[in-house]
Amino acid sequence: MKKRVDSVFKNATIATLVSAVIFVAVFCFFALLPTSVCEANSALRYYKGRNSFGVILTTKDSPVVVEKEDLTFDIQFDEHYLNGLQIGSVSAKYTFKNTSDAEAKTNVVFPIDFLSVINYQNNDDFSKYGVKVNDETVTSNLRYSYKVQGSTFSVEDDLEYLKDEIITDEFYTPETVVHKYVYACTAGxxxxxxxxxxxDARKVVCDNVYTSYWQNLDGAESIGFWVNKNEYIFYSIGEEIDFAARAEFFSDYERTSRVNGSFKLLSKQDITFGDLAYQYYDESYGVSKTDWYNAVYASLKEVYPQIAQGYCFNVYKNLYCWFEYDMMFAPQETLVNEVVAPLYPDINEMYSPSVYVFNYLVSPASTWKSFANLNVTINTNYYLIDASVGFEQIEGGYAWHSDTLPSNELQFSLCKSQYPKSSGSKAGKIILNIILLTVLEPLCIVIVGLVIVIVVIKKKEKNARYGESRNKSKRTRKSKNKNVNKADSDSNNGEQCGNIFGEENKNENEPKNTDLSNDKEENGANDDTSK
Incomplete structure (x- = not known):
């Protein structure tokens, strides 16, 4: 038995080593796989481009309808300029009609992108846009509204604070008095x-960034931040607040132990809310003071009910840019309005060749009274490999028509190859290989070894139970045979004793020719024993 167990464990060791060798071989195979060609020239795996939009009507209850829109994408790829951010342009040509018997003036806006993104990509970006009415260039204005970067586009939300006048309410006005406090902290x-x-939380502005915020059981707000003997600035809007009296200092974030410290007032200044709103304003941005103020107002409304921080007043990164222009319609007049804009696609370099994804938001057209006849044409020298609608191939590109406004936004993907191949990131493969080598390989070896050991133990237990069962069966059969032999012997001895004492035989009335050979054969040994 010991030799058998030793043999099984030897086999288990060999199996574990074989598993390790196979795992290392697989690891080397994946590690040596070639990466895509595009990886060698660019570390950028996915570039996020810019959405394109239709024009949006801001005039309420306008009688103007859209009779037709011809949407044309002109996307000709230049092999020497595939790394450029702008690729092609889009022309949206609308046929509008005033359905009333009176003159109609409409105000229209066209979404572009965040000002910070435009300035980062190309300072001359605005010159690439064009607005025409009946083939004549019209004057358009650049307008800006507050929009959080990364948020989903919404006509209703993103136009809420785009106003021609400064927004005021019962609390925020440009003339509202604001108290500015500068403190020195003695706690280190x-x-x-x-x-x-x-x-009221709206009255408090912490110029420094706080790291903790919570509401107390009484519903009041509290903020927390780490201090180190620096200067700290606070603002109170419309009411004086003693910030020093509201401060407590602790040795850790959990506030388990108090320490000595205080805020000492260095200066106090009275300004207006308008001064506070414009403290980060820069005329070089090209933003009107009205749009900037309204963006600050929107920023504070966005953060409420939490306490505002200083960055809420520096809205540059969250300024969204729009083209704005007016159109005047005579009674029952039809006008053709064309807007030309550059295209900035998403570039997915995780495919070889790269895939270019274009997004065009058709939902802004829902602001018009009615919409009909959308014709979409893509003029391109690349293949259309994916689209949100059913394009058909035509000479020089692709086309699609809809009698009504689509329910979903328009998206399509272009590629130099009709069947691009997916190629994982080289860095991703290296990380995967490290995980395989350092974690999964030892884990697999341990699991294989444990499985083999468990199988061996189970087999030993089964063999032990089987041997014990066989021994018990043998003992039971031997004991049974002994009991049967003893009973037969006692029976024969009793018959002999009965004859000696003259007892009658129970079978003496049976016929004499009864064949008892079987009984004799069966009990012959006992008869011999009794003799």
């Missing part, structure tokens, strides 16, 4: 908690 390297019980 500690965590400060400020409690604002009984104060």
């Amino acid at each position: 390297d500690s965590f400060c908690k400020m409690y604002f019980g009984g104060i």
Whole structure:
């Protein structure tokens, strides 16, 4: 038995080593796989481009309808300019009609992108746009509204704060008095908690970034931040607040142990909310003061009910740019309005060749009274490999028609090859190989070894139970045979004793010719024993 167990464990060791060798071979195979050609020339795996839009009507209850839209994408790829951000342009030509018997003036806006993104990509970007009405160039204005970067486009939300006049309410006005406090902190390297019980959160602005915010059981707000003997600035809008009296200092974030410290007032200045709103304003941005102020207002409304921070007033990165222009319609007049804009596709270099994804938002057209007859044409020298609608191939590109406004946004993908191949990131493969080598390989070896050991133990237990069962069966049969032999012997001895004492035989009335050879054969040994 010991030799058998040793043999099984030897086989288990060999199997584990074989598994390790196979795993290393597979690892080397994946590690040596070639990456795509595009990886060698670019570290960028996916570039996020810019959505394109239709024009949006801001005039309420306008009688103007869209009779037709011809949407034409002109996308001719230049092999020497495939790494450029702008690829092609789009022309949206609308046929509008005033359905009323009166003159109609409409205000129209055309979404572009975030100002910071435009300036980062190309400072001359606005010159690539064009607006015409009946083939004549019209004057358009650049307008800006507040929009959080990364948020989904929404006509209703993104136009809410795009106004021609400064937005005011019962709390925020440009003339509202604001108190500016500058403090020096005496506590060194500690965590400060400020409690604002009984104060409207809109009245508090922490110029420094706080790291913690929570509501207390009484519903009041509290903020927390780490201090280290620096200067700290706070603003109170419309009411004086003693910030120093509301500060507590602790040795850690969990506030388990208090430490000594305080805020000492260095200066106090009274300004207006308008001064506060314009503290980061820069005329070189090309943004009107009205649009900037309204963007600050929107930023504060966005963060409420939490306490505002200083960055809420620096809205540059969240300024969204629009083209704005007016159109005047005579009664029952039809006008053709064309807007030309550059295209900035998403570039997916995880395919070879790269895939270019174009997004055009048709939902802004829902602002018009009615919409009909959308004709989409893609003029391109590349293959259409994917689209949100059913394009058909035509000479020089692809086309699609819809009698109504589509329910989903328009998206399509172009590629130099009709069947691009997916190619994983080289860095991703290296990380995967490291994980395979350092984690999965030892884990697999351990699991294989454990499985083999468990099988061996189970087999030993089964063999032990089987041997014990056989021994028990043998003992049972031997004991049974002994009991049967003893009973037969006692029976024969009893018959002999009965004859000796003259007892009658129970079978003496049976016929004499009864064949008892079987009994004799069966009990012959006992008869011999009794004799």
